[in-house]
Amino acid sequence: MQPEGHPLIVDAKVGVLIVNLGSPDAPEPAAVKRYLKEFLSDPRVVEIPALVWQPILRGIILNTRPAKSAALYASIWDRARGDSPLRVITADQAAGLQAVLRDVTVDFAMRYGNPSIPVRLDALRAAGCTRILVMPLYPQYSAATTATVVDKVGASLKAMRWQPAVRFLPPYHDDPLYISALAEDARTALAALDFEPDVLVASFHGMPERTLRLGDPYHCQAQKTARLLREALGRDEAGFRTAFQSRFGKAEWLKPYLDRTLEALPGEGVRKVAVIAPGFSADCIETLEEIAIRARETFLHAGGTHFACLRCLNAGPEGMRMLTGLAQRELAGWRESGH
Known part of the structure; x- marks a missing residue:
């Protein structure tokens, strides 16, 4: 014993x-x-x-x-x-x-x-x-x-x-270790930018909308992560948005969609945006290509002037x-x- x-x-x-x-x-x-x-x-x-x-x-x-x-x-x-x-x-x-x-x-x-x-x-x-x-x-x-x-x-x-x-x-998704790591890493990345974002967009990988109706907790957990991160960063709701990316096929997916969010922001007077991807533990094709390249093009084409894709936590x-x-x-x- x-x-x-x-x-x-x-x-x-x-x-x-x-x-x-x-x-x-x-x-x-x-x-x-x-x-x-x-x-x-x-x-x-x-x-x-x-x-x-x-x-x-x-x-x-x-x-x-x-x-x-x-x-x-x-x-x-x-x-x-x-x-x-x-x-x-x-x-x-x-x-x-x-x-x-x-x-x-x-x-x-x-x-x-x-x-x-x-x-x-x-x-x-x-x-x-x-x-x-x-x-x-x-x-x-x-x-x-x-x-x-x-x-x-x-x-x-x-x-x-x-x-x-x-x-x-x-x-x-709501662990203090995780939220603290996201916030500290975001502060460092934002401080290194040569512009101040009007809005920080938290983008999560999308899921078909029916998964929420079937009882999958993903949507609720993503929303909680976004809220806790926003609060940790001291941003108000006007300066922080949540969106979902990577939809596939014709079915309805979790909303709001990232591309449509970025298309609409310049019309609201938002010209400078940074996107963070809290649902990804490592940079991958969804962050390095879909956000950093395609989402940037979408936002700039819609009238935005400054765009940044913040790195994931990775091995930092x-x-x-x-x-x-x-x-x-x-x-x-x-x-x-x-x-």
Whole structure:
């Protein structure tokens, strides 16, 4: 029995697996097609019966979209490191955690694409980890994001005879560590601009509107994150807007839409805008291309004069302090005291 007042001492090896959405292996049509096939075949991502959806996916989308998407990926690809920005940044986040959490083994995986969750879980198990904390880097919970990670981990465990104990990082949309990191990083980024934004727009990845009606908490959690961030930054409602991006298809998605918001702002006298993406833990095609390039063009074409896309937390100091704090909290009882 552990003596009263003493920290829990464990001799089991502990692993941490951080998980982000994913990326093609290369900015080429064939690689994008493989990635999109896996991503868009997940029934949690596209909630249309497979008998209806799969012919559309295989007959139209996978024959038309890969070439267009490959060109977009090519425009933001990290040529210096030969990989997608999302994978590069997630690897850096894992390395940053490993540097602090020296008594655990830290790795990373992509929910879609490589390195895959099954492969990295198996690697942690092979390294002797009998206890693994899985950290989906989605601050706001959605069945199309967080739940798919849980699904994939469960499927991976099903194939194992000797399963490790597993914990999952809960959504952290309103966690003080997260809100503080967002606010501090935003203050630094805003101070570095050569203009003062009239409005700061918080843009979150969109979801079909029906997901809200079905009970998905994503919309409410995104709105709460935006409100807490606005309050932390001391901005009034007139100087802060919330929007949703990346809609696809003809269905109604969560509103207001980012592109339409940016189109309308100059007509309201707003000429200078900065966009922050609090729902993304790392810069990716949605921030580096959709916001930094296309959204900029939309706003300037509508009459805006100044536009900035603020970086995500990435592996910067504020982001790493937050991830470290979240990991340490969730690892309580699994690690020796003092680490």
